[in-house]
Amino acid sequence: xxxxxxxxxxxxxxxxxxxxxxxxxxxxxxxxxxxxxxxxxxxxxxxxxxxxxxxxxxxxxxxxxxxxxxxxxxxxxxxxxxxxxxxxxxxxxxxxxxxxxxxxxxxxxxxxxxxxxxxxxxxxxxxxxxxxxxxxxxxxxxxxxxxxxxxxxxxxxxxxxxxxxxxxxxxxxxxxxxxxxxxxxxxxxxxxxxxxxxxxxxxxxxxxxxxxxxxxxxxxxxxxxxxxxxxxxxxxxxxxxxxx
Amino acid sequence: xxxxxxxxxxxxxxxxxxxxxxxxxxxxxxxxxxxxxxxxxxxxxxxxxxxxxxxxxxxxxxxxxxxxxxxxxxxxxxxxxxxxxxxxxxxxxxxxxxxxxxxxxxxxxxxxxxxxxxxxxxxxxxxxxxxxxxxxxxxxxxxxxxxxx
Numbered sequence: 001x002x003x004x005x006x007x008x009x010x011x012x013x014x015x016x017x018x019x020x021x022x023x024x025x026x027x028x029x030x031x032x033x034x035x036x037x038x039x040x041x042x043x044x045x046x047x048x049x050x051x052x053x054x055x056x057x058x059x060x061x062x063x064x065x066x067x068x069x070x071x072x073x074x075x076x077x078x079x080x081x082x083x084x085x086x087x088x089x090x091x092x093x094x095x096x097x098x099x100x101x102x103x104x105x106x107x108x109x110x111x112x113x114x115x116x117x118x119x120x121x122x123x124x125x126x127x128x129x130x131x132x133x134x135x136x137x138x139x140x141x142x143x144x145x146x147x148x149x150x151x152x153x154x155x156x157x158x159x160x161x162x163x164x165x166x167x168x169x170x171x172x173x174x175x176x177x178x179x180x181x182x183x184x185x186x187x188x189x190x191x192x193x194x195x196x197x198x199x200x201x202x203x204x205x206x207x208x209x210x211x212x213x214x215x216x217x218x219x220x221x222x223x224x225x226x227x228x229x230x231x232x233x234x235x236x237x238x239x240x241x242x243x244x
Numbered sequence: 245x246x247x248x249x250x251x252x253x254x255x256x257x258x259x260x261x262x263x264x265x266x267x268x269x270x271x272x273x274x275x276x277x278x279x280x281x282x283x284x285x286x287x288x289x290x291x292x293x294x295x296x297x298x299x300x301x302x303x304x305x306x307x308x309x310x311x312x313x314x315x316x317x318x319x320x321x322x323x324x325x326x327x328x329x330x331x332x333x334x335x336x337x338x339x340x341x342x343x344x345x346x347x348x349x350x351x352x353x354x355x356x357x358x359x360x361x362x363x364x365x366x367x368x369x370x371x372x373x374x375x376x377x378x379x380x381x382x383x384x385x386x387x388x389x390x391x392x393x
Contacts, residue, residue, distance in 0.1 A: 125378075125381055125382075125385070126381075127377065127381045129377075138317075138318075141283075141317045141318070144355065145316070145317065145351070145375070145376070145377050146377075148351055148375065149375055149377055149378055152374075152375070152378075238385075240380060240381035240382075240384040240385060240390075241384065241390055242281065242377055242380050242381070242390070243281065243392040244283075
């Protein structure tokens, strides 16, 4: 069939302008265009349109590549978080064991021998003395009575356990700076393993702040977290309670 | 057969009733056991302690109470103050009349060189105990509630 019969549509002209025709097809179309004045004008318009579109989009700048900046904020936050955690860790660690304080949270009754209630059936007498009196003469009386009692029980071969729990104003007897009975306490502690001197950590902490000095305890002294809590616990366990 | 079973059941119920009855009788007779601890010398505080005990009796009734007062260390001086202080003396007498038992520490008397017969008001030999603190522990083990006024 003759090429002249194929209608020259805009699509065909666009395809020709886009270089999609073969050489022979191009030549045929060109001959047709030259023969037709109206067609020539259409082709001219379309070519101009194509060229102006090409010109308009010639200098579009490349989109900026932000790859490196997208990662930077994330890394910055990571570093900041790590630093905060480091500081926090050092702070917590420092305060858990401040320099100069003997960390003597001793577990009283590690063998659990004091746990059984001191009932009438049990042959072990258990007494907790609750010392809150600052008077050193009263403290001396207490040590007198304890020494006599421990001696008697030892002579009779009877079992007894004694704890002296000092808190509040009573802590003085257990402090190197204030105790009038340092040697005596040392001798008693040595002579009677069933006798324990206990200091309250709440009181120690409070005094450290109030007095602004390190609280130095006698070497025989054990430390419990809360003196009042401990005496209540002992009573619940069946220990006899005596307030000094 | 039914008659025997009924008789047996009635018997069981009566016995149970008796048991309960005797239990409540026991409860009515059981007393509140309290041990008061006095080891301080201050006259005002000693007088207050004696007043506390009297108030306790007034509140509960002497027949419902079994009160012991254990005195040791500096507390034995209350019997010395009684010679010169009328309030202390009268309170001691009244409490003794209401069957309050005073227990005085022999160990303390020995250490302080005190003769209970001449130096302490109204104290008899039956009121002495070998050790005040041991007595406090013993009474608690026997179910006495500890109070230090």
